[in-house]
Amino acid sequence: MSDLIDTIRPLAKKTDSKILMVVLDGVGGLPLTPGGETELASARTPNLDALAAEAQLGLVELVGAGITPGSGPGHLSLFGYDPLKYVVGRGALSAVGIGVRLGAGDVAVRGNFATLGANRVIEDRRAGRPSNEKNAEVVSKLREAIPEIGGIRVEIYTESEHRFVVVFRSPGLDEAGQGLGANISDVDPQVTGVQPMLAVAQDTTSGLTAELVNTFVQRAEAALSDEPQVNGVLFRGYSDVPHFPSFANIYGLRAACIASYPMYRGLASLVGMDVVPVEGEEDALEGKVAALTENWAKYDFFYWHVKKTDSTGEDGDFAEKVHKIELFDELLPGLLALKPDVLCIVGDHSTPSKLKSHSWHPVPLLIRSDYGRKDLAARYTEEEAGRGSLGLRRGTDIMPLLMANALKLQKYGA
Amino acid sequence: MSDLIDTIRPLAKKTDSKILMVVLDGVGGLPLTPGGETELASARTPNLDALAAEAQLGLVELVGAGITPGSGPGHLSLFGYDPLKYVVGRGALSAVGIGVRLGAGDVAVRGNFATLGANRVIEDRRAGRPSNEKNAEVVSKLREAIPEIGGIRVEIYTESEHRFVVVFRSPGLDEAGQGLGANISDVDPQVTGVQPMLAVAQDTTSGLTAELVNTFVQRAEAALSDEPQVNGVLFRGYSDVPHFPSFANIYGLRAACIASYPMYRGLASLVGMDVVPVEGEEDALEGKVAALTENWAKYDFFYWHVKKTDSTGEDGDFAEKVHKIELFDELLPGLLALKPDVLCIVGDHSTPSKLKSHSWHPVPLLIRSDYGRKDLAARYTEEEAGRGSLGLRRGTDIMPLLMANALKLQKYGA
Structure with a gap:
């Protein structure tokens, strides 16, 4: 067609x-x-x-x-x-679904809370499916811990149970009209028994976004280190605003x-x-x-x-x-x-x-x-x-x- | 589909x-x-x-x-x-519509008669919608004035009212099978109060056609200079024969x-x-x-x-x-x-x-x-x-x- x-x-x-x-x-x-x-x-x-x-x-x-x-x-x-x-990418659809408006150059990311064991090995990819209330409590902790990364504004939203959404707000567009790229690899390995993966940029405009994601993962684990079950984050599905x-x-x-x-x-x-x-x-x-x-x-x-x-x-x-x-x-x-x-x-x-x-x-x-x-x-x-x-x-x-x-x-x- | x-x-x-x-x-x-x-x-x-x-x-x-x-x-x-x-391009369809056969390498062009005022400024893009008889009379003048341009045969046909069709007959095809190109810009600015535009070739094979069109416009205005109303021509829609x-x-x-x-x-x-x-x-x-x-x-x-x-x-x-x-x-x-x-x-x-x-x-x-x-x-x-x-x-x-x-x-x- x-x-x-x-x-x-x-x-x-x-x-x-x-x-x-x-x-x-x-x-x-x-x-x-x-x-x-x-x-x-x-x-x-x-x-x-x-x-x-x-x-x-x-x-x-x-x-x-x-x-x-x-x-x-x-x-x-x-x-x-x-x-x-x-x-419409998963990240953008999740953001849209909870009423978050995306601007040109922003990137929305779908996140799952996970349970990490010794040596950061993933034990549960859904952190035991926490309640929405627990989700909101953890999101609130993260908001306090990660308001921005290197001057880039970071917004964190509850979706439901183990699901949340992160929006990285672009500091502006470059001369080519390019904001944050969304072409990076998943943090979520989709299996347990291994560590979360490092996000890697798949093109030249997504390098900064990969850094933001990896820094977010690190700082989130630090902020949630006292949580017994909801102590890790996995990312999968990054999208910029569909044009x-x-x-x-x-x-x-x-x-x-x-x-x-x-x-x-x-x-x-x-x-x-x-x-x-x-x-x-x-x-x-x-x-x-x-x-x-x-x-x-x-x-x-x-x-x-x-x-x-x-x-x-x-x-x-x-x-x-x-x-x-x-x-x-x-x-x-x-x-x-x-x-x-x-x-x-x-x-x-x-x-x-x-x-x-x-x-x-x-x-x-x-x-x-x-x-x-x-x-x-x-x-x-x-x-x-x-x-x-x-x-x-x-x-x-x-x-x-x-x-x-x-x-x-x-x-x-x- | x-x-x-x-x-x-x-x-x-x-x-x-x-x-x-x-x-x-x-x-x-x-x-x-x-x-x-x-x-x-x-x-x-x-x-x-x-x-x-x-x-x-x-x-x-x-x-x-x-x-x-x-x-x-x-x-x-x-x-x-x-x-x-x-x-099928507009020019070719107009030619086809009045029974003119097009050969390989020929270009058909849709024309409108217009009224030009002082300094060639367009006053009416349809020359007051002349009768078909008036159209035929003006076409006949143009046929006499412009039988060919630089050895290229020019055919002019009445369509109706202010509309006419010009066919430039290709002198033959080059080794690549290319005749006259049809990729040139419009003469018709689609507004009044300005002059007709110069046709400009949009690719290398259409240079000669652009020259033909511009020369036609010049010679047509000269031939129609004694006409009070039907004294200019505008072109829009050039097509070669669809293959x-x-x-x-x-x-x-x-x-x-x-x-x-x-x-x-x-x-x-x-x-x-x-x-x-x-x-x-x-x-x-x-x-x-x-x-x-x-x-x-x-x-x-x-x-x-x-x-x-x-x-x-x-x-x-x-x-x-x-x-x-x-x-x-x-x-x-x-x-x-x-x-x-x-x-x-x-x-x-x-x-x-x-x-x-x-x-x-x-x-x-x-x-x-x-x-x-x-x-x-x-x-x-x-x-x-x-x-x-x-x-x-x-x-x-x-x-x-x-x-x-x-x-x-x-x-x-x-």
Whole structure:
């Protein structure tokens, strides 16, 4: 599959039309027993049903056949970035996931706490899976011990259990626009019974970063020497900030992200969307409707995210996932009242309660505009979407289809 | 999307079977009101319906999801050439569109007549949109003034209004097979209030072409100095002849083009089809049936083009587009009487009357051969094609499918 972005960019034109992309995270599901109904099919969704009757439906695979997308690749595909080409490194995704913004030249690193025995030999690569509280306590010790290394600011964040994130803040960019390099070898040997490895730079611009990492390891072990179990650190996955062409650059769109969880706000900011404030706790559905309404005049593309359809699937709670779908259905009239020229409802992957995890199953796609044909699909469900006129597609097809339906794409060739 | 041509070429074999590809230009449509019928669904087409009942149907996107194809890319895709890889430049397409044949080493240039004020400053980049008659009158003056430049033959053609085409005929190819280069900068600054720009060669083989263009601009302004409005020329879009592998080279087919409009005859000649004479005015449907019958024994592939399904859509005349579809339906028995081994009916893009322009919507594809499976699609309409057994595909899939159905493709691998 070629990169559509280079084809789309010169065709994009600015118009007054508005596109609303609703992402119901993990919305695709499975029946609990063969031949049964999925969460979407079980839900009572009169508003979605009415919308589906006049919209076009299809199914999308976000990354590829049989491939289960993580949240990063799933969203990048929705935003039109081929997730096999545009990769967010582990370090950057971890940072983004806990709400840490990365600047040009910064490097984010994924760390694990470990238990070291005599002679620094690794006994447990996860330090006995400490509690989040213990993690935070140790991170606090490290913050005090290592605020900076050689003038480079060091930030340390709790992720969960044995996982933490370190961000080395670049002192600035050199004349070639280069900050800290991220191409260095792992400290984590991925086995026990040996010592942590020395980080080695794999290119000329990453030498300083390798030194920072090795110094960090040394000073962390000193700071944690009185800890019986959480007394070592291992690093794996270093990333600088991914430089993706922005939504404004590709599509000419002023784009807003309306999401309440850090991961999704972070992903949207990576592609240059404005991340607008949302009031409320957790999924904050009403707050998101309010944020959408308040910002409606200011933007021409809106990414509007619902999280709980995924979390309930991850919990394996079929009934609760059905309930979250129904809650969204109740809000739908509020979105329709804004009269988007193009409305899209889709997920970033499936999360069947039966599997308690993300899955590879295609996700239903709905597009409503004034330029649709008659469509046989009567509901926003996996089964009905399978006979919709949009067919079975890659996720990266969605943005071109939305742009076309908004009459924002010029003809290709004469 | 990979280039299928390299896979197909070694598999192609010659047989006596005949393939007829009917291209109903812009045939795909939209309902005028949501939930209504498209032009195809509204038309009374008993012959097409009977054919569809025994054929296989599907939908094709010629360039990609959401992308509206121009006639060039749309046709190249139908002929099996990836339109993102095989690009016909603006100059060449304009020349082709008015029926001018280009030879190896020639360069075709798109020109606009402009109005220049004092000190050669551009006042109007379209010279007040002159009539076609005025255009022809000015072209005639230029032909007299600039028959050649430094021994290089110069041909000047009216396109329409302010548009004209210049062809510089290469004096021959050098030892490396290089003629005139086409890689030079635009004369048209695309704004008013400034002078036309000097053309500058962007590579070593285009130096002479840049000189030709600059000399042409100078001599044209001298020749038009007594014109009050049409007194300058601007150039933009230079192209040499695209070198595409031919139909004979890829498919081993002796291919004939049966079309009455210059653009389509030109596109077919670019891929090495024989362009056979057609008697009659405009779309000349009866003339095309006669040309097909006369040439039936001589070729094994026929590209048979109908134009008016597109022009009526461009006019926004829903009823007239329906009528043109019905006129084709009346002719269909004449085509079937020739008993093609493989019959394909398709469009090069959609042209919904509602949009009065080409559009991105997929086009119905019909393939009839002795080697089809049962198919749920009962009519040649967008909706029925959407449940056909051929699925939703790229246009470049069509030629391999036709070759296979004609039993002209060998097994791939042992």
